[in-house]
Amino acid sequence: MTVVKPGGIIGIIGGGQLGRMLAMAAARLGLKTCIYSDEPHVPAFQVTPLQAHAAYDDRANLAGFAQLCDVITFEFENLPAEELSYLAGLRTLRPGPRALETTQDRLTEKSFVQSLGLATAPFFDIASADEAAQALKTLGGRGILKTRRLGYDGKGQAKISSADDAARALLQFKGAPAILEGFVDFAFEASVVAARGAGGEFAAYDPPENIHENHILRRSIVPGRLTPAQSHQAKVIAKTIAEALDYVGVLAVELFVMKDGALLVNEIAPRVHNSGHWTLEACACSQFEQHIRAVAGWPLGDPTRHADAVMENVIGAEADAWESLARSGALHLYGKREARLGRKMGHVTRLKPKS
């Protein structure tokens, strides 16, 4: 089993805020990180001198990067499958290529989740407007059409309630393969962030309730409205998924909590997750440190929560109010140069004594 000792280098594919917070956590443990990003001015480049700026399919640069690193991990999960297997031939990847390939495609992901006996929204593989119209009937006339790959924060998604809507959305997707999901009338949304170590040990954080606005996470609240039984069930779901994928690292499972109390799996993120940012202040070991520990082959840290927390994202121009935000709680700003509409610029976590 690969163990990265202090002084060793962890390669991180992707240079956004998740990579930045992973690099900062690694530094605390005396580990170095090398960031690989296809964009020049990314948040993670500001916190580590070891960096590669090259395309995600640039094999010469990927090979140089792999040679420098002791182990490679991801904060960006959409590396093409061919590049994933190429990298896997050069260095230990944690999580492994199978976890990424399974979760990159909504159809493969949902079929995998169902094969574990876990519930999801009903879904159909859609290749044409006719198929979408047919599936819509089965779903009672309402659904969400989603591209199978590369969708996030509501991108590549369209609410559908007629055959015309479906045809229009498919045109917008420019022929990208899609699935049609039944519209879920959930009570609220939640997620569970958990880790599996290189030796198979497992640790899960308390699952927060998540509030979305315009498809973007607005806030995570812990404890939220989940009952103790639902919190336990969410952790069991994460463990079932992590074990089936032989997963190493932190993963997040997004959940719909139904009015009858049932939990449906919406999506698996094979990485640290926005709904786990509160663990930086409210837990002995944050999700970022936990991921670094897992991929470095170290013992996992203690995920116990010692405070109640509300994490709120700072989106777009909201970052202009940094002074009052800094007064209001634990402020994290990601160092992004431009506050574009809908862009996550930072987050604030506010703690209260544990209830």
Ligand code: AMP
């Ligand atoms: P996703 O990209 O699949 O995580 O979807 C983003 C957000 O859209 C979710 O967090 C939900 O708020 C909403 N959403 C996605 N799928 C469904 C669904 N089948 N039914 C109702 N809302 C959904």
